[in-house]
Amino acid sequence: MLVAEVMTTPAESIRSEATLEDAIAKLGRARISALPVVDSDQRVVGIISEGDVLRHRLPADPRAHLRPTAPTSAAEPTIEAIMTADPSCATLRQDCAEVALTLARRGWKSMPVVDDEHRLLGVVSRSDFLRTLSQPDAVLSTAVHCAFAQAGHPEWRATVHDGHVTVNPRVGNLADAAMATAATVAGIRSVALGQRTWADHGDRRPPWGT
Template sequence: MLVRELLTRDVVHVRDTSALDAAVRVLAEQRVSALPVVDATGRVVGILSEADVLRLHLSADPRAHLRPVADAPAEPWPATVLEVMSPDPVVAHEGSDVAEVARVLADTGWKSLPVVDGQHALVGMISRSDVIRELSTRDADIWLRVVRELAQLDRPRWTVSVARGVVTVSGVRGGRDARLAAAVAATVPGVRDVVVQGTDEPEGVDPAEQSMKDSDPAD
């Protein structure tokens, strides 16, 4: 799967010069964990996450402490998003492999990544929930989509089965056809892995044509 097949395009974002208070309200009202930050040209320059906001100074509540809390110098609350955001974020592109993005999200603990175009302009976001949603696709739905894709290749002897998201394509002859079957099946959203089971027939030889040749008395 490619990122373009899963990403959410209509996403809320903020400017680097936006007021921080307004951006925090957007985080709360939209119930998102992070907002992409863009500059005046629309290029992604940062991420404002819940963690970025939580790192700001909050006054201690004396009711939660047995001893009086020492007065600490008040730290001014930042005025703009630029002062708090995480700059130069990791981004994905529409043609990125979802498998690679999923590994990044898992290894870092991030919940989402901005998706940008060739000019680094914001295109959308891809999140862990987007990937999980596709991985939860029913086997029957995956089977139907794989069969439709493979039907365009005109290989009537190929058969497809799906178990827990793993697609098995059987009756495939030769290395070239095996690679083709695997590549096409892997593009279907929800597919976790592809197994290609070949035959002993040589690549590029149609069994019906070979049978006719074997029975031809002139040979």
């Protein structure tokens, strides 16, 4: 899968001169975990997450402490003051496997998706990947056969079970091409060639022996 096939677009974003209160309102309303921070040209300059908000905004409750809570400042910091600058971003043609691994290793929930000029195009998240991987087999089977037809081979056949594709061995010497085509379908977890049988060769003697 490529990032362009699974990302969420358009993406919620916020300007760097906005306030923390603005970020809280957007995060809460959209029910998302992070907001890309953009400049006037929609270029991504930072990211602000739920963790950033909680570190700077959630006040202590005096009922939970033996000593009085210190007074807090009423001044609202700007997004630029608390955001993570120059965040890692994904691109449209990037492999989802690479992005998913980065999210898992870093403990992030999402990444902005940008173009060659670093302008915001969308956001790709863990939930985007899971939603794609949870597609029913019937939907994936239809998509695989559409991909075969678009590749100029509507005669190719394959079965899908739990997201795993088995390509019909009768595709012959185009088996690698058929498997590569099936692997481009968003939501497919693996692709394999089916086992050959005597019936696959008609009345001919199978090439692997008697």
